[in-house]
Amino acid sequence: MQTPVRRVPSQPKVRVPATLEEALEPAWLSAALADVSGGKTVTEVETVEVIRTVATKVRFAAAFEGETCKRHFCLKGLLDVDAMTARGGPTCVLEADFYGKVAPVVDMRVPEAVALVIDREAQQAVTIMRDLIADGATFCSALDPFRADDALQSLDQLSRLHAKSAFLEGADWIRPRAAELAKMTYVTPAMLQELLDGPRGDNLSSRIRSAARLSSAMKALAERDAGRPQFMIHGDAHAGNLFRTGDGTGVIDWQLLQRGGWALDVAYHLNAVLPTETAEAEERRLLGEYLAMMRGRGMAMPDEEQAWAQYREAVTYGFYLWSITRRVDPPIIVQFVDRLGKAAMRHDSFGLLGIS
Template sequence: MSQIPARQVPAQPQIAVPRSLAEALDPAWLAGALAQVAEKRAITQVEEVEVIRTVATKVRFAVTFDDGETRAFCLKGLLDVDEMTARGGPTCVLEADFYGKVAPAIATRVPECMATVIDRGAQQAVTIMRDLIVDGARFCSALDPFTAEDALLSLEQLALLHARSAFLEGADWIRPRAAELAQMSYVTPDALQALLDGPRGDNLSPRVRSAQNLAAAIKELAARDGARPQFMIHGDAHAGNVFRVAPGEGGGIGVIDWQLLQRGGWALDVAYHLNAVLPCEVAEAEERRLLGEYLALMRGHGMAMPEEEAAWAQYREAVTYGYYLWAITRRVDPPIIVQFTDRLGRAVMRHDSFGLLGVP
């Protein structure tokens, strides 16, 4: 079992969660949020460095203390959003809880978290991390090309997470997301079919492009997955949720964006990850080898894993999870949606995932 790095539990100041970028960068608010870092020093200047708005906002900023020291941070949360988007607040609370409760207990490489500010009543939260970019790290884009060896590096990080699945005992707040996805009603069959009839489904067969078939497949997958040993998994491990460590710090890969942290079968993470980050032809050529490497890593961490053929069958079924996740996605840049739905849908075709799940 890999040694867990010494990570300080982030501060959890009892202050209001900011709802706007202006509030988040207010020196008085930051003085409270970063009190543990400030060590009674006043903040004399806040400089906005970069703002990235997707569903959540990520803002890189620098603060200058009254003794002249400047420190760089990154804050993530739902800022300046409409009421509909604000309903996603529970995922921000989940991510804050990951950094406060899980990150100190695992060896997976993640950003250093300085503070989490949580309003459990309103189900809103922000997370403040050290800005890794100033140290030379590079955050990948969702469309960045991965090689098979890149994927092996990221699988190593996921295995470190999965190997700590004993953490799930008593952690009921980490939920079975695949089962919940299968029961969701806000995406109607007609709405899902309309999405699949768009560009995201252009290269898929009519069988795999069918909303009815996909809904039946995710329900059967969730039922089978829930009956198998449960692991602590990332749930959304595409290339956009990965960073590359600066070469001067030893290189390597780390993982970000823990808003879909969940309990489920290991194959949900592995099948989704490989088929999201690798071009289809690379995945087809390398996925079985990479699966074997992952199983060896897990056994090396002392985890009981299925034999190769049983693992391969679970993997082939589990591709459905990632395909469903991206088939229902709407609030992401269209090129990203198209690439992931296409890659994962074609993997479902290649593996006959629907057939394995009993969907005609």
């Protein structure tokens, strides 16, 4: 796949909308999309679909003055949220910066962003993209069961991101999120234990289900990972953040873009998207395929045994991330904690990190 020639999105000097109603105002969209339309006025806005998770994604069609066909877009941001949720604004700024700075230089399939509305002082942003669904793409569900061949396609996309890690030089805005996650205090050990004692931990051993051990393992992983070569990684590559077109798999949702070891992405990805029995049978082969991709792109990688050990340790990252997750549909949380927890069990991830 040749490196795509992507237009750098415009960054219009307009306010960041706080509500869905504001985001779909024709006057606001006229200003936000002025560079896209050549300054034409938006005369009509049709809401196609609204998807509310933590952030809101709204698919809409806009009619521009003098044009007979509507154009289709998707806008993503924190809309109609409470003050606590609004504190997550920096992740929206991070995602906007991915589309403005990283996407133009990485040969991956990602949505085409056309406008980024960023308020750096308030740390809020919305991203306006072309509507992939209107262009024929389909989005994967977080619960979609991937086959090994499906995972190979998505690993190829991740390897293209990882192979551009020279971008990290001078890009201090891409932070070591795993290390920060290990230090965070808003989920206390008692809260984490309560979560693990719920349905998400039903099929896991008492050792893996221990909040104290999991927290210690996450801290040990972050410390070990910080001493290894740093890569530009996605950080949240489960099936719900992937889409498919006639050309293959693509990747969305860049709110956890970070720097860290390659294994954080690969171990999380494979054990999140693959059913447990498939991961157990195929993960070592798929890891070998990933290493070959990276070496083919000129990247120095550890040998197979060292890579396998790093992979086994790194399962802890995805397991911890989903163990502390609360504001996602319960069936998704249960499946990911189950898959990643079972992976931590079979790989003895805690033991490799020195946690007894």
